[in-house]
Amino acid sequence: MSALRQQMLHRMQLRGFSVRTQQVYIGWIARLATFYNCPPDQLDDSQLEAFMLDLVTQQNLSASTCRQALHSIRFFYANVVGREVSRLTLPGLKTPARVPELLSIREVFAIVDACDNPKYRTMMLAAYGTGIRLSELAHLRVRDIDSDRRVLRIDQGKGSKDRYVLLSPSLLQVLRDYWRVYRPHGPLFYGRQSCDPITPSSIQKMFTRCRRKADIKKAVGIHGLRHAFATHSLEAGMPLAQLQQLLGHKSISTTLRYVHWLPRYQERPDAAQDLLACRMSS
Numbered sequence: 001m002s003a004l005r006q007q008m009l010h011r012m013q014l015r016g017f018s019v020r021t022q023q024v025y026i027g028w029i030a031r032l033a034t035f036y037n038c039p040p041d042q043l044d045d046s047q048l049e050a051f052m053l054d055l056v057t058q059q060n061l062s063a064s065t066c067r068q069a070l071h072s073i074r075f076f077y078a079n080v081v082g083r084e085v086s087r088l089t090l091p092g093l094k095t096p097a098r099v100p101e102l103l104s105i106r107e108v109f110a111i112v113d114a115c116d117n118p119k120y121r122t123m124m125l126a127a128y129g130t131g132i133r134l135s136e137l138a139h140l141r142v143r144d145i146d147s148d149r150r151v152l153r154i155d156q157g158k159g160s161k162d163r164y165v166l167l168s169p170s171l172l173q174v175l176r177d178y179w180r181v182y183r184p185h186g187p188l189f190y191g192r193q194s195c196d197p198i199t200p201s202s203i204q205k206m207f208t209r210c211r212r213k214a215d216i217k218k219a220v221g222i223h224g225l226r227h228a229f230a231t232h233s234l235e236a237g238m239p240l241a242q243l244q245q246l247l248g249h250k251s252i253s254t255t256l257r258y259v260h261w262l263p264r265y266q267e268r269p270d271a272a273q274d275l276l277a278c279r280m281s282s
Helices: 002-014 019-036 045-057 063-081 105-113 118-130 134-138 169-182 200-213 223-235 240-247 252-261 275-280
Strands: 151-157 161-166
Touching: 002 019, 002 063, 019 045, 019 063, 045 063, 105 118, 105 200, 105 223, 118 134, 118 169, 118 200, 118 223, 118 275, 134 200, 161 240, 169 275, 223 240, 223 252, 223 275, 240 252
Parallel strands: none
Antiparallel strands: 151 161
16 A cells, blocks of 8 residues: 555645644555455445445444544545545434533642642643643644733644634743743653653643542543633633634634533623633632
8 A cells, every 4th residue: 555655645745634634544544455455446435335334333433533534535535546435424423412521610720739740730721721732732832932922822733723822821920930940942841852842642641640639520631621711711701703713713613512511601802811810719
């Protein structure tokens, strides 16, 4: 599959796909080839349909995972093989409408307080105080902090887009205290070497340990801090359009799901947005 792999990588690079998306798409085509023990460009539509059916009925994969496979296969055949398989669908699979378990302000700070490592503690406060994604958090650099404008630059976030998020006075002070201790120069949160960013898996593992130590039973990972930022900001009255921009959502419909989780939401444009200061009154 070497030649096909190179062609697919080239096509994805031309389309500006992120490295992570490239890895996922390549992985699914390799999985398809292994499933049939046959070069994927030699498979017919009925075999592709059987593969998708197996993912749903035999492997019991989630709707989002199966949709990932579907997009990968469609891209490969349309852009590498030169054959449209747009009629290929997910057989009878619907994404269940579920509301995730949401953390309260008290629970967020219980998890933070359970962390005895200043670096990870700062990372969790940064994740909650800005609502940025895990990958965005791991790749922050010192130069992304604009203390004069009180904003944080997110460089090439999801969808290869840059954006700015707000730095509250409380979070800015947390980051300053962190810098005085660790003195980072490149990556804001570095790994074993000061020139290497910390890995997302390291942050996720530490969060899980702290959640368990805090005796929080809710099944949430560090992405729960992003949900907490969104719901707590809306509860404070943040306008929906502003939240969409801060979260980096392409469509307002993605942001609207948080409103569905908060039936009493009322927009208050003058509401305070310093979530870290909330612990003083929680």
